[in-house]
Amino acid sequence: MITAHTAPPVDPTDPFGHDVLEDPLPLHAALRDAGPLVHLTEYDVYALARYREVHAALVDWQAFQSGAGVGLSNFRHEEPWRPASLLLENDPPRHDAPRRVLRAVLGPGALRRLRDAWFADARELVDRVLADGDEFDAVARLAEAFPLRVFPDAVGIPREGREQLLPLGDHNFNAFGPPNDLVRKGEPRLPELSAWVASRCRRDTLSGDGIGARIWAAADRGDITAEQAPLVVRSLLLAGVDTTVHGLSATLYALATHPDQWRRLREQPHLARAAFDEAVRWESPVQTFFRTTTTDVRVGDHVVPDGRKVLLFLGAANRDPRRWEDPDSFDLSRDPSGHVGFGMGIHQCVGQHIARLEAEALLTALAGRVRSIELAAPTVRHHNNTLRAWGSIPVRVRLG
Known part of the structure; x- marks a missing residue:
């Protein structure tokens, strides 16, 4: 056991307060400046906000476990409100078999099979949106519409009712935070939505080729059990839609507010994936995840005791000037690889390449038709305890 240490700096801010969810950057800067470890007194948890420490915690699953929950609730003492995610909220060995299965079914072969159809779907969607006029909400018409169309198709769930994935995913990510008003907002529909998604994960509901x-x-x-199969499908649906929606929203917002970068993308459409990754670094759609220490863990001159919750600020790490040059700039000439927007280590997002393909298809289709894109009205944030989310991004485009 580690004994010699100093107390870390403290911060009384509620990281899940609406003022922080609207603009987390001041808190991120304060936490980074305070030191490698900060005690958040509002919830009596510890915080890591610098890139080096966040990255180290993400890859050290033995000391910073996910199995006690990646939200504020500690599964050592509390019962999860839903079955724990077999990937996100389990550690080896329980984590290994489901991840191997998903890595196989979401591998390069799956991407090749999906690519042509998704690019065609993206062109059809962009043509339909542009035919309705030169002003539209980029969130509703593009960032939500495209993932809700192509990803559930690929999984093989019926089209009817799939819009239910958005409020269910929203509640799922809210529930990683404290039981605040955002969680209470989603609770009335939870039984209905949970039953709906469970029915869509059954073998007899899914298409035979997805x-x-x-x-x-x-x-x-026998690679996984029959009991695990619907939970793996559910994990895909709950984690793979909202995150991509807000990743696409972040990319469209970044390009609408950086006309020089939009011109660069039009001139070099092969940068579509880089644009998405840079937007994920710059905006960090997944802002935070918790870990729980399995032993006394030293961070700098401080120690996190065994069994304590640690909040990892992915968004703060992705703008840490100790790691990134000019981190607040959205720049397609940057190499964004190494960002922690998809996590890192054994719990890194297994569907990230699917998300990149969705972004590449949509951005390529848009860049092929649109000469310029700009904001047409004030934007609206959507507050979520975990996600850096958008409610509305009104844009105006010029074709050419």
């Missing part, structure tokens, strides 16, 4: 069916086939082979 990702969901391949997950069930893995259960038939």
